[in-house]
Amino acid sequence: MKTSYDMLVIGGGPAGAMAAKCAAEKGHSVLLVEKRPAIGVPVRCAEGVGKELLHQFLKPDDSWVASEIDQAQIVAPDGFVMNLKPEHAGSEVGYVLDRKVFDRELVWQAANAGADIMVKTRAVCPLTSDGRITGATIEHNGLKTDISAGIVVAADGVESKFARWCGVNTTVPLREMETCAQYLMTDIDIDPHTTVFYTGNSISPAGYVWIFPKGERTANVGIGIAGDKSRSGSRAKDYLDRFVSMNLPKGKAIELIAGGVSICRPLEKTVFDGMIIAGDAARVSDPLTGGGIYNALYTGSLAAEVGTTALSNGDVSAKALSVYDTTWRSSPMGIALERNYQIKEIFVKLTDDDLNAIIHSVSDMNMSEFNTLNLIRNIVTANPRLAMKLGKAGLKQLFDSIS
Numbered sequence: 001m002k003t004s005y006d007m008l009v010i011g012g013g014p015a016g017a018m019a020a021k022c023a024a025e026k027g028h029s030v031l032l033v034e035k036r037p038a039i040g041v042p043v044r045c046a047e048g049v050g051k052e053l054l055h056q057f058l059k060p061d062d063s064w065v066a067s068e069i070d071q072a073q074i075v076a077p078d079g080f081v082m083n084l085k086p087e088h089a090g091s092e093v094g095y096v097l098d099r100k101v102f103d104r105e106l107v108w109q110a111a112n113a114g115a116d117i118m119v120k121t122r123a124v125c126p127l128t129s130d131g132r133i134t135g136a137t138i139e140h141n142g143l144k145t146d147i148s149a150g151i152v153v154a155a156d157g158v159e160s161k162f163a164r165w166c167g168v169n170t171t172v173p174l175r176e177m178e179t180c181a182q183y184l185m186t187d188i189d190i191d192p193h194t195t196v197f198y199t200g201n202s203i204s205p206a207g208y209v210w211i212f213p214k215g216e217r218t219a220n221v222g223i224g225i226a227g228d229k230s231r232s233g234s235r236a237k238d239y240l241d242r243f244v245s246m247n248l249p250k251g252k253a254i255e256l257i258a259g260g261v262s263i264c265r266p267l268e269k270t271v272f273d274g275m276i277i278a279g280d281a282a283r284v285s286d287p288l289t290g291g292g293i294y295n296a297l298y299t300g301s302l303a304a305e306v307g308t309t310a311l312s313n314g315d316v317s318a319k320a321l322s323v324y325d326t327t328w329r330s331s332p333m334g335i336a337l338e339r340n341y342q343i344k345e346i347f348v349k350l351t352d353d354d355l356n357a358i359i360h361s362v363s364d365m366n367m368s369e370f371n372t373l374n375l376i377r378n379i380v381t382a383n384p385r386l387a388m389k390l391g392k393a394g395l396k397q398l399f400d401s402i403s
């Protein structure tokens with residue numbers, strides 16, 4: 001068994017697969033380890049991704065596109081429905097993927113580019129030398145092996161432990177960890193090309209319910225609630241069951257999954273001597289929507305680009321790798337993460353009356369001028385009393401930061 005590589009990638013999700021593929025394409029030796037016995041399962045995702053974002057990395061393929069989405073609906077707590085047409089729905093217009101196939105395809109592409117892949121293989125502790133990460137001990141079928149690597153990409157997802165083992169503070173406060181439950185439901189009346197988001201504190205405290213179509217009468221129906229709102233009798237699944245019995249009583253659940261999404265700010269530092277952190281492990285899922293597929297693909301490919309340059313230059317110090325950190329933070333993704341974090345901080349403090357007022361006033365907007373700035377202007381003009389309250393919650397700071 002080969003025990004020395006240029007790059008060791010921990011995790012076979014979109015971030016890890018993309019890092020492994022891009023580094024292998026540049027001719028570097030790469031090992032990707034995935035603790036699960038199969039790539040892509042169990043799926044812990046609603047599988048929605050923006051079309052244009054995905055196209056940056058992959059050409060869509062019928063084998064992993066379950067549905068094409070051309071509009072979104074937001075349902076206010078009072079039942080009012082706001083329609084967002086393609087030009088205004090932003091990243092909510094796109095695809096609902098079949099991630100069982102999609103994640104496999106990505107890892108297949110990494111393997112095809114020359115990366116070695118080991119499933120049912122877990123990184124169990126880092127190897128270090130003079131404070132630099134130099135690889136990891138991996139465990140496969142109870143057998144431990146030390147793998148040395150020029151650089152390690154920690155892409156081990158929301159439950160990431162590798163960076164913590166290396167001394168990085170990766171703690172997510174409970175209020176910023178959405179706990180999620182989702183059914184794959186069939187036999188339901190839905191528009192197969194529309195995603196629907198239900199808001200309201202009694203429906204989903206500090207979160208939302210989603211319906212993401214996966215074909216004609218099938219959809220991912222899920223919920224995320226703030227971790228600190230979860231208690232006995234009021235867990236994510238309890239809220240989901242109540243929603244389903246009221247709104248989709250005839251539907252049949254054929255799969256149930258549970259998972260977590262971090263909605264905190266990204267890690268303060270995502271590069272260390274010999275290590276880059278990518279995807280959910282770096283806490284780069286969107287704090288407002290919980291979406292992280294694109295962010296994982298982007299940070300995974302950037303990790304490979306910066307990592308392979310550092311390897312070629314013979315310098316994998318945190319200083320040499322810092323361009324990874326500065327590049328993603330100043331990218332459209334990094335800017336959106338900070339803006340959406342601030343919006344999320346306001347959103348979680350809203351009452352149902354506030355949400356109703358906002359959604360009604362947004363639907364009155366001239367949609368040809370729809371953007372975040374105009375959206376906030378419209379809320380302020382239409383609801384001065386609500387605007388004062390939002391001002392206290394940080395709207396002014398947000399407004400100043402984007403105007």
Ligand SMILES: Cc1cc2nc3c(=O)[nH]c(=O)nc-3n(C[C@H](O)[C@H](O)[C@H](O)COP(=O)(O)OP(=O)(O)OC[C@H]3O[C@@H](n4cnc5c(N)ncnc54)[C@H](O)[C@@H]3O)c2cc1C
Pocket residue numbers: 010011012013014015016033034035036044045046047048049121122123124155156157158160161162180181182222258259260261278279280281285290291292293294296
């Ligand atoms: C309920 C739910 C719904 C979601 N819906 C959406 C959505 O609609 N759209 C969207 O964009 N995002 C969504 N997300 C978020 C999205 O799933 C993640 O952001 C995305 O999967 C992140 O990719 P990743 O590669 O960083 O991590 P992951 O996909 O989590 O991959 C990490 C991998 O690392 C492996 N691993 C962990 N530890 C080790 C170890 N020690 N050794 C080896 N392997 C290890 C894990 O088994 C896992 O396969 C959702 C998440 C949840 C929970």
